[in-house]
Amino acid sequence: MENISSIEKVLKEKGYKLTKQRSDILSVIYKENTHLSAEEIYARLKKNNIGLATVYRTLNLLTDLNILKEVKINEMSYYEPKMFSKKSLHIHFKCDKCNTIFDIDSDSIAVKYLKINRLIEKENNVIVNDVDILLNGICEKCRNK
Ligand SMILES: [Zn+2]
Ligand SMILES: [Zn+2]
Structure with missing residues (x-):
């Protein structure tokens, strides 16, 4: 490969x-x-x-x-x-019912989030290297059950 x-x-x-x-x-x-x-x-x-x-x-x-x-x-x-992975931002969603984990892959959310990142850097005078966001909730499949 x-x-x-x-x-x-x-x-x-x-x-x-x-x-x-x-x-x-x-x-x-x-x-x-x-x-x-x-x-x-x-x-x-x-x-x-x-x-x-x-x-x-x-x-x-x-x-x-x-x-x-x-x-x-x-x-x-x-x-x-991680290396050579094309994902610029990693938002994970974990379903509390079935324990499935998946990535929220959305360009529009990524663009918005990167703006938040820049704001965090500016307001706190830091450099953000990596981001880990974990959302918990109920996935679509479990919602429809
Ligand atoms: Zn689920
Ligand atoms: Zn992931």
């Missing part, structure tokens, strides 16, 4: 190798491009003989290197692509 070879370069610059296991884990995350827990990634890679401890270790490393994004919801960590 194109992303994986770009990530290999990033790893090399930081003194890490793209091992088979790292490559397998990255492939799952970049291919599914959604929020996966360590257990879910482990379940998909069991047949490749990757242990759960290796999955945890690799996810921590890739998060530290800013390649993956870790989303913590109710003490659970989920992982998704």
Whole structure:
């Protein structure tokens, strides 16, 4: 995959190798491009003989290197692509009933939010590097039940 070879370069610059296991884990995350827990990634890679401890270790490393994004919801960590991900802003919505997590992807909201960001920077004399917004509520499917 194109992303994986770009990530290999990033790893090399930081003194890490793209091992088979790292490559397998990255492939799952970049291919599914959604929020996966360590257990879910482990379940998909069991047949490749990757242990759960290796999955945890690799996810921590890739998060530290800013390649993956870790989303913590109710003490659970989920992982998704960060590097080469085309999302400028990440707003997560979690349904309180079915526990589904999804991204609110909207250009018009992103533009409005970035304006708020600039205001926050100006009023507080800070620089915003990353934004994590988690909304809780009831998803469309559960509302219609
Ligand atoms: Zn729901
Ligand atoms: Zn997300």
